Amino acid sequence: MNYKNYILLSILCNITLQAEISQIRSFQEAEAILATTDKNTLVLFDVDETLIYWADKIQYPKFKSQWQDMKKMAWERAGDRQTLLRSKIFLKCKKVLIEPFVADIIRQLQDREVKVLALTKMESGNYGIIPLMEEWRYQELRDLGITFKSWSDHRMEFSQCVTRENNYPVFYKGILVTNRHEKGEVLGAFLDTIFEREGYKPDRVMLFEDQIGNLQSVEQELASRGIAFEGYHYLGPYPDAEFDPIIAQYQLDYLHDHEEWLTDEEAAQHLASGIKSCN
Numbered sequence: 001m002n003y004k005n006y007i008l009l010s011i012l013c014n015i016t017l018q019a020e021i022s023q024i025r026s027f028q029e030a031e032a033i034l035a036t037t038d039k040n041t042l043v044l045f046d047v048d049e050t051l052i053y054w055a056d057k058i059q060y061p062k063f064k065s066q067w068q069d070m071k072k073m074a075w076e077r078a079g080d081r082q083t084l085l086r087s088k089i090f091l092k093c094k095k096v097l098i099e100p101f102v103a104d105i106i107r108q109l110q111d112r113e114v115k116v117l118a119l120t121k122m123e124s125g126n127y128g129i130i131p132l133m134e135e136w137r138y139q140e141l142r143d144l145g146i147t148f149k150s151w152s153d154h155r156m157e158f159s160q161c162v163t164r165e166n167n168y169p170v171f172y173k174g175i176l177v178t179n180r181h182e183k184g185e186v187l188g189a190f191l192d193t194i195f196e197r198e199g200y201k202p203d204r205v206m207l208f209e210d211q212i213g214n215l216q217s218v219e220q221e222l223a224s225r226g227i228a229f230e231g232y233h234y235l236g237p238y239p240d241a242e243f244d245p246i247i248a249q250y251q252l253d254y255l256h257d258h259e260e261w262l263t264d265e266e267a268a269q270h271l272a273s274g275i276k277s278c279n
């Protein structure tokens, strides 16, 4: 290749592989761009803090500076019961769609045969009293009106990634669960598997996600594969709320003593009735 052609190829590659990460505060801002997708586009949605939020305030990331020491002490005190106690919070804490119309957006994309999946960094497999985390997440989203159509009814495990807590990252009913691996790494393993099985390779990938590090992880993986990427850093709208450290500490103490999670409302009722957290 002569020098001129080399320069031209470099410019073309840069244009082709150019990735963008934009900020959005509502899925309304993404409706026009989503209308440009087709069956060769893969649209990915993060779940926590992108599709849903957890209703109890101690689960709000924006209050992290207020709850992180409290939770750290609670998990230290829990010792080997930590996973059990956390799984009780997972099961009991109510989940709410941040923007309910996102369920319609996902259905409309599916009606146009656009591939739409969830990409979540949560644990896979068994966790505490939850036998299969991916089934739990599937059921919670389904109950909120969101289902992700899958390539396969079978659960796929990505054994090319290392295990964590004896579990691999998995793909299950349209939900790609990284089991705490980087999202780019697991998306890459999924794309390899689906290409081998189905010959499918998207020509464009979009990710809606509240964590910038996860967007960058996916951006790097797709750049290495020559797939165009558009990332959307989702910033809300999250509900207005105030953190109450007395309720939060009561919830953690009650969880420690009774192995039961109380919602914010239940904890407030206990406090108002003078019920002590410990036996």
Ligand SMILES: [Mg+2]
Pocket: 046, 047, 048, 049, 050, 209, 210, 211
């Ligand atoms: Mg998230």
